[in-house]
């Protein structure tokens with residue numbers, strides 16, 4: 001079986017590539033990083049190391065790579081004959097790979113009527129749907145009808161902490177032992193991709209919200225408060241009593257929303273939350289607050305990990321989640337100059353004021369209780 005995976009980065013090699021290999025796939029990575037592509041083609045294998053006391057290592061074999069900036073037509077060819085296409089490039093990059101996927105699928109329909117599943121493995125709600133929309137924007141009406149018959153873009157939730165890598169071996173990836181890959185099975189055309197480790201569910205919404213509004217909400221809050229406290233290590237940030245308290249309070253709010261909305265068992269959910277906080281503190285993993293806090297404009301969007309659970313909470317309980325509001329204020333305060341999003345937010349705040357920035361980045365309306373709470377918390381933080 002042949003898989004094409006866009007993005008040979010942390011999660012691409014450390015999680016998706018590894019599971020694909022264990023499931024019998026030969027994987028072609030597609031990336032724009034020449035160094036990575038060349039190394040993958042030279043070695044044809046890489047090591048995944050677990051961040052635990054044993055530092056267990058496994059070899060991932062049967063891999064090669066294509067540089068899509070140099071050889072786009074090769075990418076289209078491999079898509080035409082693939083058994084699976086996956087991507088983990090970041091939500092903002094999905095539109096940039098849509099053209100290659102559209103052309104690869106166009107080529108495929110001239111060669112066979114075999115179905116194909118395309119899965120975006122990004123930290124966002126409806127990632128594959130976004131990718132599909134971007135692909136379909138490039139099609140004519142006839143192609144859309146044909147694509148609908150043959151291709152599916154099921155949404156997914158992926159969970160495994162893979163920090164930025166500092167290993168001497170540039171292909172080796174250190175990953176946490178835990179992983180979860182949940183895929184929406186409704187609408188898959190043909191056979192569900194046989195991947196050991198995927199859990200197929202009939203409705204992804206509870207799972208993606210549970211993951212994004214627990215793992216990623218909690219992670220982002222620790223990252224922003226950690227950075228603001230001058231701490232660069234995620235594990236160290238969690239040793240700070242105030243930050244630990246903030247994350248616990250924030251996750252109590254998201255837990256109240258998630259258990260009420262989806263009926264998750266309260267005790268089981270509380271264990272899930274505790275397990276996640278322990279994962280963040282894994283002493284064998286070295287993760288940076290600036291990786292976890294990266295791209296705050298994306299993270300502040302109204303359907304992402306901070307604002308979405310907050311607005312849902314207001315809608316469901318008629319109360320303002322003050323801790324989530326504090327997390328949003330911390331994201332707006334994040335002033336790491338090497339992050340282009342953080343830099344832009346700080347410039348907008350300086351030039352146009354915090355009220356303008358809250359409206360612009362979160363979509364919250366001035367005058368609403370949530371907006372005013374974020375504004376109040378931001379100003380309180382700025383005084384410190």
Ligand SMILES: NC(=O)c1ccc[n+]([C@@H]2O[C@H](COP(=O)([O-])OP(=O)(O)OC[C@H]3O[C@@H](n4cnc5c(N)ncnc54)[C@H](O)[C@@H]3O)[C@@H](O)[C@H]2O)c1
Nearest residue numbers: 007008009010011031032033088089090122123160161162
């Ligand atoms: N690292 C994690 O812990 C983790 C866990 C779950 C989900 N994710 C999600 O996976 C996605 C990737 O995250 P990551 O941490 O692996 O990032 P990363 O930066 O390590 O990897 C992204 C890769 O995509 C490549 N890329 C960029 N533009 C491209 C293009 N046009 N075509 C092909 N490749 C391109 C980059 O060169 C890089 O190798 C993000 O959406 C992230 O939220 C990450």
Ligand SMILES: O=P(O)(O)OC[C@@H](O)[C@@H](O)[C@H](O)[C@H](O)CO
Nearest residue numbers: 123158159160161162216219292
């Ligand atoms: O990848 P991002 O920027 O959306 O979020 C940063 C981290 O929270 C994220 O990469 C986690 O490590 C991952 O989602 C764990 O499953």
